[in-house]
Amino acid sequence: SKENNGGVTRNLPVDAVINLDHGDPTMYESYWRTLGDDECTFVIKGYESLSYFSNPKNPCWFLEPKLEESIKSLHGAVGNAATDGYSIVVGTGSSQLLQAVLYAVTSHDQPNQINVVSAAPYYSSYPEITDLVRSGLYKWAGDAHQFDKNEPYVEFVTSPNNPSGVIRGPVVNGGGGILVHDLAYYWPQYTPITSSLEFDIMLFTASKCTGHAGSRIGWALVKDKEVAKKMTKFMEVITIGVSKESQLRVAKILQVIVDRCKCFGSPEGHNFFEFGKNLLTKRWEILRETVKQNKMFILPKYPLQHCNYTGDVTQAHPAFAWIKCKDGTDCEKLFRNHNILTRGGRKFGSDPGFVRVSMLGREEEFNLFIDRLSMIQIFNKGDGHENENLD
Amino acid sequence: SKENNGGVTRNLPVDAVINLDHGDPTMYESYWRTLGDDECTFVIKGYESLSYFSNPKNPCWFLEPKLEESIKSLHGAVGNAATDGYSIVVGTGSSQLLQAVLYAVTSHDQPNQINVVSAAPYYSSYPEITDLVRSGLYKWAGDAHQFDKNEPYVEFVTSPNNPSGVIRGPVVNGGGGILVHDLAYYWPQYTPITSSLEFDIMLFTASKCTGHAGSRIGWALVKDKEVAKKMTKFMEVITIGVSKESQLRVAKILQVIVDRCKCFGSPEGHNFFEFGKNLLTKRWEILRETVKQNKMFILPKYPLQHCNYTGDVTQAHPAFAWIKCKDGTDCEKLFRNHNILTRGGRKFGSDPGFVRVSMLGREEEFNLFIDRLSMIQIFNKGDGHENENLD
Known part of the structure; x- marks a missing residue:
C-alpha cells in the first residue's frame, strides 16, 4: 500500500492517517500565501x-x-x-x-x-x-x-x-x-x-x-x-x-x-470569500460526485438562496460534510479502518451512522480522503482488488 | 492641585488616579526599549x-x-x-x-x-x-x-x-x-x-x-x-x-x-534580571526611606540570602509592597482618598489595615505614588498646609 497512487507525487505517504476530526482550517493557507508579505x-x-x-x-x-x-x-x-x-x-x-x-x-x-x-x-x-x-x-x-x-x-x-x-x-x-x-x-x-x-x-x-x-x-x-x-x-x-x-x-x-472584499467577482482582486467559496464549491462537487458513484452514503442537500453579499443565487458549501452510511454501519469506524479520522454521530447527539468530516483541510488531505472514499465503494461492491489498503 | 509639583514636568496631571491595584509590569518597557529592534x-x-x-x-x-x-x-x-x-x-x-x-x-x-x-x-x-x-x-x-x-x-x-x-x-x-x-x-x-x-x-x-x-x-x-x-x-x-x-x-x-543573562554584573550586557533587580532595589530603598520618614506604615523585612544566580548576598525586592497602617486605619480607603488605587487586605484573607501596592508600574507612576505617600505624612502630623490635595 506504499506504492505510488495514480502517478501523483505526494508529500504524504499513501497510507498516512488523515485527521479530519477537527475542523482545522488549513485550506486557507494557500490564500494567505498569495498575498504579499507587506500586506499581512x-x-x-x-x-x-x-x-x-x-x-x-x-x-x-x-x-x-x-x-x-x-x-x-x-x-x-x-x-x-x-x-x-x-x-x-x-x-x-x-x-x-x-x-x-x-x-x-x-x-x-x-x-x-x-x-x-x-x-x-x-x-x-x-x-x-x-x-x-x-x-x-x-x-x-x-x-x-x-x-x-x-x-x-x-x-x-x-x-x-x-x-x-x-x-x-x-x-x-x-x-x-x-x-x-x-x-x-x-x-x-x-x-x-x-x-x-x-x-x-x-x-x-x-x-x-x-x-x-x-x-x-x-x-x-x-x-x-x-x-x-x-x-x-x-x-x-x-x-x-x-x-x-x-x-x-x-x-x-x-x-x-x-x-x-468589496469587489466580488473580479479575478485580480484576491477576494478572500471568493477564494473560500470557489474552493469549497469545487470540493463539494467532487465529494457529491464520489458519493453518487459509490452509492453507500447520503449527504445533506441545501436550498438555493440569494446571497446579499455575492449577489448570486447559491447553495451552502459547509465547512463539514455530515455523512450518513445508508446501511447504518458505524461510519466513524468504517472511515478509521481507512486511516481517516472523523467524528462519529453519537458525539453530536445523533446516531453512529453519521460522521462529521472536515472540508477545510489542505488540498493533499482532501484528495487522499476522496481517493479512499472511492476505494470504499470498490471494496463494498465485492470487487476487492484494492482491499490490501483497507485495514 | 493642578500646579506643577516641584518643578518636575510630568505627562500625568498631578492629581491623576494611579492604578497600583493590578501588578501591571510596565516598568519593564524601558528595558525592552533599550534593545535593538532586530533582536526582539x-x-x-x-x-x-x-x-x-x-x-x-x-x-x-x-x-x-x-x-x-x-x-x-x-x-x-x-x-x-x-x-x-x-x-x-x-x-x-x-x-x-x-x-x-x-x-x-x-x-x-x-x-x-x-x-x-x-x-x-x-x-x-x-x-x-x-x-x-x-x-x-x-x-x-x-x-x-x-x-x-x-x-x-x-x-x-x-x-x-x-x-x-x-x-x-x-x-x-x-x-x-x-x-x-x-x-x-x-x-x-x-x-x-x-x-x-x-x-x-x-x-x-x-x-x-x-x-x-x-x-x-x-x-x-x-x-x-x-x-x-x-x-x-x-x-x-x-x-x-x-x-x-x-x-x-x-x-x-x-x-x-x-x-x-549569563554575564551578571557586566554593565554593557543588558542583563534583564540585573535591570529588574537594580530598578526594584532603588524603588524599595525610596519606599523604605519614605515610610521611615512618615512613621505611619509598616513594611515587611526580608532576610539576607545568598543568590545562586547573581552570586550576591541580597534581600528580596518583591513585585508588591505589602503595607500596613500602624494605627489600623483602612489603608485601601486612605490611599484611594489620595487617588492611589491599591488592593485592600481583606481580599487576601487578611485585615483592612493592609494594602498591596504594585512596585512594577512606570517610573512616573511610582514617583507620584511616593510623592503622595510623603504628603500623607504631612497631613497626619497636623501640619496641613498641603491638605487641599487630600480629598
Missing part, C-alpha cells in the same frame, strides 16, 4: 503590549481598539450581522465566550442549575464545555427538541449548524429561554448571507472566518450591556483577558479581508 | 500558524516547540527550577493553569468537592478563580492555617508570596494534600534564588518574569504525566489551546533573556 505580515516590537490593559475606557478593558474597529468594518462589509448598539467582548476563541455567556446569564442566587440545550445534531463541544467542571450554575440538558421542562434554559442556536450545515432557529416550544446564536459559520464562503442578523447574543470566531485557528480569537456581539459586563468579568477572572498579539494580528488580517 | 521584534506572516496544532507528537499538542525549548533554557540559565523529567503544559496565563490543575487532580467520581486552601495572606484571585462557576469538583476552603478537616485538599503554595513577598512552604498539618507551587515571582529580580526547585507541580508566567503580561502566557512544570495529560485535556475543551502568536513571541523574548 504582523510585526510587534519587544516593548509593545506589555500591559494587561488595552483600553481602560472600554468596559471590555482588554479588547484592542484596532480589533474592535476591524470587527465592525468586516460585519459592515459582509452584511452578516449588525454591530450598532452592540458591545463587543473578545475571547480566547468562541469556546471561552460560550462559558462567559453561561456565567453572565446565570446567578449565584438561583436555587438550581440552568438547563443548557441545543437541537441535535449539536456541536459536540457544547456538552463537554458545559459539564467539564460540574458547575452549580448550569448543566447540559441535551437535545433542545426533547426539552419540555417548565424551567429556565439557555438554547445554543448554531446557524449554519455544526455539524450539518443547515440554517437554524430556536426549537424549544414555549420560549422564554435565553438564546445564544453561535454564528461561527455565517460567512459567505460557507452559506448564502440572507440578512444582517440582530440577535441578543451572537458569537463569531476568527478560526472559521479567516482560517487563523491558532490565534484563538473569538468575539461576541452583545445587546445587553450588563451581560457584556458580566462576560468581561468572567474573562478577567479566568484568563485576565486575551492575548494582545493575537488580537492585533487578527485585527490586521480582518482589515486585509475588508479592503479586498 | 516578533514577525509572523499571514499564512503562518493557522492550524490548531503546534506539535501533534507532544501530549500537549498545542505547545509550540520553540517555547518549550526557551522555557527549558531559561530555567537552566537561572537555576530556579528543574525541567528534566517534567512535562510542560502551556496556558493562557497561569490563572488558566491553576484551573487546569484543579480539574486534573480531581475526579468526576469523588462524592464531595475537594478543599482548596492557601495560607493567608493569599493571592486574592485564588478564591475567585476556584468558586467562579461553583464547581462540583472543588471549592475554596480558605486560609490553609485554619484548615483542620480530615478531607482531601489542594494547597496553593505561593513562593515568594503574593502579596507579602516572603518565601513559603506548605502549612497544612498532617499532609497528604496535593501541593501546587505557584512560582510566578521566583526570579532573580525579586528574590534570591537559593535552589533549583523540584516540586510536583510548579507554575510560572511570562507576565512577572519578562513583563509581557499582555501576552497571557503561563507554563506548568508537571512531574506526573497523567496530571499533565488531564491539564492538556482541560485546555483543549476550555479554549482549544493557547495563542500561537503569544507563544512564539514569548519564546523569542525568553531566548533574548537567556542569551544575555
Whole structure:
C-alpha cells in the first residue's frame, strides 16, 4: 500500500492517517500565501503590549481598539450581522465566550442549575464545555427538541449548524429561554448571507472566518450591556483577558479581508470569500460526485438562496460534510479502518451512522480522503482488488 | 492641585488616579526599549500558524516547540527550577493553569468537592478563580492555617508570596494534600534564588518574569504525566489551546533573556534580571526611606540570602509592597482618598489595615505614588498646609 497512487507525487505517504476530526482550517493557507508579505505580515516590537490593559475606557478593558474597529468594518462589509448598539467582548476563541455567556446569564442566587440545550445534531463541544467542571450554575440538558421542562434554559442556536450545515432557529416550544446564536459559520464562503442578523447574543470566531485557528480569537456581539459586563468579568477572572498579539494580528488580517472584499467577482482582486467559496464549491462537487458513484452514503442537500453579499443565487458549501452510511454501519469506524479520522454521530447527539468530516483541510488531505472514499465503494461492491489498503 | 509639583514636568496631571491595584509590569518597557529592534521584534506572516496544532507528537499538542525549548533554557540559565523529567503544559496565563490543575487532580467520581486552601495572606484571585462557576469538583476552603478537616485538599503554595513577598512552604498539618507551587515571582529580580526547585507541580508566567503580561502566557512544570495529560485535556475543551502568536513571541523574548543573562554584573550586557533587580532595589530603598520618614506604615523585612544566580548576598525586592497602617486605619480607603488605587487586605484573607501596592508600574507612576505617600505624612502630623490635595 506504499506504492505510488495514480502517478501523483505526494508529500504524504499513501497510507498516512488523515485527521479530519477537527475542523482545522488549513485550506486557507494557500490564500494567505498569495498575498504579499507587506500586506499581512504582523510585526510587534519587544516593548509593545506589555500591559494587561488595552483600553481602560472600554468596559471590555482588554479588547484592542484596532480589533474592535476591524470587527465592525468586516460585519459592515459582509452584511452578516449588525454591530450598532452592540458591545463587543473578545475571547480566547468562541469556546471561552460560550462559558462567559453561561456565567453572565446565570446567578449565584438561583436555587438550581440552568438547563443548557441545543437541537441535535449539536456541536459536540457544547456538552463537554458545559459539564467539564460540574458547575452549580448550569448543566447540559441535551437535545433542545426533547426539552419540555417548565424551567429556565439557555438554547445554543448554531446557524449554519455544526455539524450539518443547515440554517437554524430556536426549537424549544414555549420560549422564554435565553438564546445564544453561535454564528461561527455565517460567512459567505460557507452559506448564502440572507440578512444582517440582530440577535441578543451572537458569537463569531476568527478560526472559521479567516482560517487563523491558532490565534484563538473569538468575539461576541452583545445587546445587553450588563451581560457584556458580566462576560468581561468572567474573562478577567479566568484568563485576565486575551492575548494582545493575537488580537492585533487578527485585527490586521480582518482589515486585509475588508479592503479586498468589496469587489466580488473580479479575478485580480484576491477576494478572500471568493477564494473560500470557489474552493469549497469545487470540493463539494467532487465529494457529491464520489458519493453518487459509490452509492453507500447520503449527504445533506441545501436550498438555493440569494446571497446579499455575492449577489448570486447559491447553495451552502459547509465547512463539514455530515455523512450518513445508508446501511447504518458505524461510519466513524468504517472511515478509521481507512486511516481517516472523523467524528462519529453519537458525539453530536445523533446516531453512529453519521460522521462529521472536515472540508477545510489542505488540498493533499482532501484528495487522499476522496481517493479512499472511492476505494470504499470498490471494496463494498465485492470487487476487492484494492482491499490490501483497507485495514 | 493642578500646579506643577516641584518643578518636575510630568505627562500625568498631578492629581491623576494611579492604578497600583493590578501588578501591571510596565516598568519593564524601558528595558525592552533599550534593545535593538532586530533582536526582539516578533514577525509572523499571514499564512503562518493557522492550524490548531503546534506539535501533534507532544501530549500537549498545542505547545509550540520553540517555547518549550526557551522555557527549558531559561530555567537552566537561572537555576530556579528543574525541567528534566517534567512535562510542560502551556496556558493562557497561569490563572488558566491553576484551573487546569484543579480539574486534573480531581475526579468526576469523588462524592464531595475537594478543599482548596492557601495560607493567608493569599493571592486574592485564588478564591475567585476556584468558586467562579461553583464547581462540583472543588471549592475554596480558605486560609490553609485554619484548615483542620480530615478531607482531601489542594494547597496553593505561593513562593515568594503574593502579596507579602516572603518565601513559603506548605502549612497544612498532617499532609497528604496535593501541593501546587505557584512560582510566578521566583526570579532573580525579586528574590534570591537559593535552589533549583523540584516540586510536583510548579507554575510560572511570562507576565512577572519578562513583563509581557499582555501576552497571557503561563507554563506548568508537571512531574506526573497523567496530571499533565488531564491539564492538556482541560485546555483543549476550555479554549482549544493557547495563542500561537503569544507563544512564539514569548519564546523569542525568553531566548533574548537567556542569551544575555549569563554575564551578571557586566554593565554593557543588558542583563534583564540585573535591570529588574537594580530598578526594584532603588524603588524599595525610596519606599523604605519614605515610610521611615512618615512613621505611619509598616513594611515587611526580608532576610539576607545568598543568590545562586547573581552570586550576591541580597534581600528580596518583591513585585508588591505589602503595607500596613500602624494605627489600623483602612489603608485601601486612605490611599484611594489620595487617588492611589491599591488592593485592600481583606481580599487576601487578611485585615483592612493592609494594602498591596504594585512596585512594577512606570517610573512616573511610582514617583507620584511616593510623592503622595510623603504628603500623607504631612497631613497626619497636623501640619496641613498641603491638605487641599487630600480629598
